[in-house]
Amino acid sequence: MLFNPRAHFKNGAILAAIAAGVALPVLAETANFGTLTLSRGFGSPTAVLRGSTGGSYSLSAIANADRHKNKCLGFATPTPDHIIVLQQDFSKLTIQVNSGGKDTTLLIQGPNGNTVRCGDDTGQNKDAGIVDTGWGAGSYRIWVGSLEPGVKSNYTVSVQELD
Template sequence: MLSLNRSCFPLLILLGAVPVMAERANFETLTLASGFNKATAIVRGYTSGSYSLSSLANSDRDKRPCIGYGDPNPDHILILENDFPKLALQVNSGGKDTTLVIRGPDQNTIRCNFSASDTQDARIEDEDWKAGRYEVWVGSMAAGQRLNYRLSAQ
């Protein structure tokens, strides 16, 4: 039995180095079902980190660039209990320059945006959101910049 444990030790070290899908988010989870109350579909957090969000994807499915800096772990988990034909996520940081990266339930559907308007806050409005678990990163344009924000679903 002892020799079995010794032979498994290198394998255990190797397995410990393999990245896994993020199980936890830095901040609150947002769960939405059809007819959700927009007034309460809000989560809060702050940007931080020097992880380049373009490491997740260079661009999204519509060829928009994925840019900004944040944490390697998602800031929020978005749970859609059913399909949404149209959905928008809006960052409100008081007009600071924010970015958004959202990775869909299949791990291949990426949505990105930044500086949606003169307010500088990012917004993603898109169609055909499938039910499931989404990972959401809210980033800043400068590495290590801490910006408090609210993220709302509309």
């Protein structure tokens, strides 16, 4: 009996394409507001991303605490808001949310999901921020959340390389 790929896979499309030697596209992870690729000395002192909060997915479902034992707070969507791809290692970065003073939170999941960084209020400012060292090359998934579920706020995220 001959193997019939259509009998084992919905429409047999994937296996039939492989058997025929057809290249399949790689499924890229998407973000709510896009992807930014950075290399050292990324032009201006700061790169900026834009988006809005409004989800009701608890960020503690991704991680309760980060690598420095900071609590991961807030609510966002299950899909990351942004993806930042670092083409090289960075020794120190600052990632700061500006929502005009709304109470935002920040969760960053590093390459392969191995490293988590979380941020909440920065000083007297209710906007979240993270300053940290040891940013390895790779893709970082970023969620900007609000302290309460469903709260809509427009924001910018600035990324700055520090020496």
